[in-house]
Amino acid sequence: MSPTETSPPLIEKHTIGYVPPADRHGKTRDLFTLWFGGNIAPLPIVTGALAVQLFHLNLLWGVVAILVGHLAGGALMALHSAQGPQMGIPQMIQSRAQFGSLGSLLVVAIAGVMYIGFFTSNIVLAGESLHGIAPAVPLPVGIIIGAVGSGIIGIIGYRFIHVLNRIGTWVLGIGIVLGFGYIFSHIHTADFLTRGGFSLYGWLATVSLAALWQIAFAPYVSDYSRYLPENVSVAGTFWATYWGSTLGSSLSFIFGAVAVLATPPGLQTMDAVRAATGAIGPLMLVLFLLSVISHNALNLYGAVMSLITLVQTFFWRWIPGSKSRAVLSAIALVICSVAAIFASADFISHFVDLVLALLVVLVPWTAINLIDFYAIHKGNYDISSIFQVDGGIYGRYNPQALLAYGIGIVVQIPFMNTPLYVGPVSAWINGADLSWLIGLLVTSPLYYWLASRNSAYRRRQQSYCRPA
Template sequence: MSAMPIPHASTHPATPAPRTALDGRMPAAPGDLRIEAHGIAPVPETHRYGGAGRLFTVWFAPNLTMSGVFTGTVGIALGLDFATALAAVVLGTLVGAVPTAYLGTWGSRTGSGQLPLARLAFGGGVVLPGTVQWLSSIAWDALIGLFGGDALARLCGWPFWLGALVMMAAQGLLGAFGYEVIHRLQQWMTAVLAVAFVALALRLAHIGVTPEAHGSVHGADRAGAFALTSTIALSLALSWAPYASDFSRYLPRATSPVRMFWCTLLGVVVSFTGVQALGLWGASIFTDQTARGVDTVLGGGVLGSVGLLAVALAALCSNAMNDYSGSLALQTVGVRIPRPLAAALAALLGFPLVLWMHAADTAARFQNVLLFVGYWIPGFVAVVVVDWWARGRERGGADMDLSVERTRTRSALPPLLAFLCAFAATVPFMNTSLYVGPVAEALHGADLGYYVAFLVGLAVYAPFRLRRRTSHDGPAGS
């Protein structure tokens, strides 16, 4: 399968271009909640709207999920005390959020989503990271839908499979409606979910749950547990990086990149740190059955039902974004189906994975999928950032024009080589229940794979990309 060129954006077209699966109807203004048929074609300047402030809510609400709470429990499960585990969570979240916030600033400058933009760096080789991103969006559907489906099933008295099925159908529908519906949903749910999680924290305090004051690991084992907890937190925040500009591509070109960066960074860091801190605090209650844990903490009844509804709505918010970005990734690799159908397809394929994760050791399967779906991202980030900087230098600081940049093609081999080398370099550093690399084992469980992957990606790709262009540089392939 080959990736097709992205159609050129035109600010003032002389005649309407024929619509394809890659373009189509776009939202016209805030509150335009009709289905967005527009795919990966760049959004023209005439259809841009909104402000940087909406990036805070679109990156805040989807992270207030029980998957984040459950991830927070891992630090205590590894034997850390609350304060040390919280420090690891803050560090990892901040490091992982910076690339997401930076890449998000590209949306207003180009009108393009993140995977479509990656074609500039990867050329025809974008099929590889695009396919991995599409598969990752399905995996995230399962990771988050696991808890949302469980909460919905408990709330309605349904079997788990039915709760998961309804959850996946609803998120697929939201993903199909697209950009403006997702932004508006996150605006509404920011306040609702923030109140719900604050209420959960107050309830923990009321029933006397206390943070773990003393850890059970010491010395090198403590350092290894700290590193692994930090890496897991990093993986959550960094997982949004391949989605980043998907949710800023309709912002006007004049939108301040600095404001965009900080709104995104604060949205990701505050939300993820908050829910993981809650998980650390209530680790004795929030086991792998987090929906049941919420119901127990809130005492059942009406309050427990409200809590379960909040868990289900949080999963819905997050997975709608997974399905939306998954639809753009699928088009990027060359699958010519309308974006709304592609979003629904991601939700459909996530359903059996949810059932698989629920069928056995949920905790182990959750951690394995969580880490594996992110090991490829640091190498991807390294490649696209180096290419972006190199193109900026070649333009002499002029504004980016995608129609021009797409004519400046380069070989797809160096970025693919860097991408693959970055992923391969993580293997000795991995720490999952399926495989523990020799370096991770020697470092008492510390998983440094994400950091190594980014550095290796830079080291392999930068010398190729930053050298002076020669006549040997050819088309990127198709």
């Protein structure tokens, strides 16, 4: 029986270790449903509404900006996804091949903090949603229910996450289409098409929001393609991920903008969604709640994988299995739940602000990872070296990658617009954040030039051995 015909276990047994061919399964179409279903949720709806609420674009220019941003950022995200079947290992541990075993620790730690931040904020959102749907359920109880639901999904792991999103694609896809239909047939405002206008800064800011939404998935996107058989094509993996993520997130972003324009100004986004969808509003909120719980499992899963990667750096013979992942998931779940219940609303919002600011340091990592994989090594890596404490042929540090990474962060600073800092160039163009674009344009050629000039690094790309 071939690897693709075997029935994989319900509970995932692998963590950061290489997935051998005998344990590979699935089809590239599973990536479409994973990223489409996972992006039909309240957070992208709220984010998309900013195009008209904060940046005052009208419907036409808002939709154009949303599509441009997602289509551009989605290409980077999907290129990371295509690495999964070729490497058979999670995204973050693969960074050791570019930065070295110790050089990669900073990026892995930052990714872990991001996952924890998103998981905590999402269980608060789930608790608030459940309390809003059923006021008899206290907010802390709602938070715990949301956390436990996500925790169970995350502990079961890869296969269950894919199954739920396969179902969610149909349910949430039909739901959001019905929502659009109801809104367009029950518009409550006379300025639905004319409210707002066009401004270059608002358009660029919306493009950046959409692009960064896609880039934020980069640190863990290939975690959900690494079980696919080695013989699946790079193009097939790319396009399934690309269209799933860009279509799902674009629909949610546009839905938020449409709901806000269809209701009187001044309403919060989810209140506008409830008002705009009228009779089917409660059903929409229930679907969104289920989506938050399901998709938030990815954040918990990613946080635990990052933690295991950090520890394994110093204990390279330790490749944990499902029990270790379950224990670490339970510990992370409890800590995040306590923080979500007892921390003040200001603390949660400030922590989320920090998480959003950390996206700045992921842009140069994205550039280095993609250039190294596609242009330098062309997908050929020594997997065994990646799991060695001294980095094997990749060493403990890669000076070229670290130099390009540092410069890639510094050049973004004047163009940044985060809740914690606004750069002078961004302030001059009324708040548009172009840091991600500058980071990509500088880091990509810089790293390629540095790596190509290093003869020792060129020799290493010839010295790989993929495990049998």
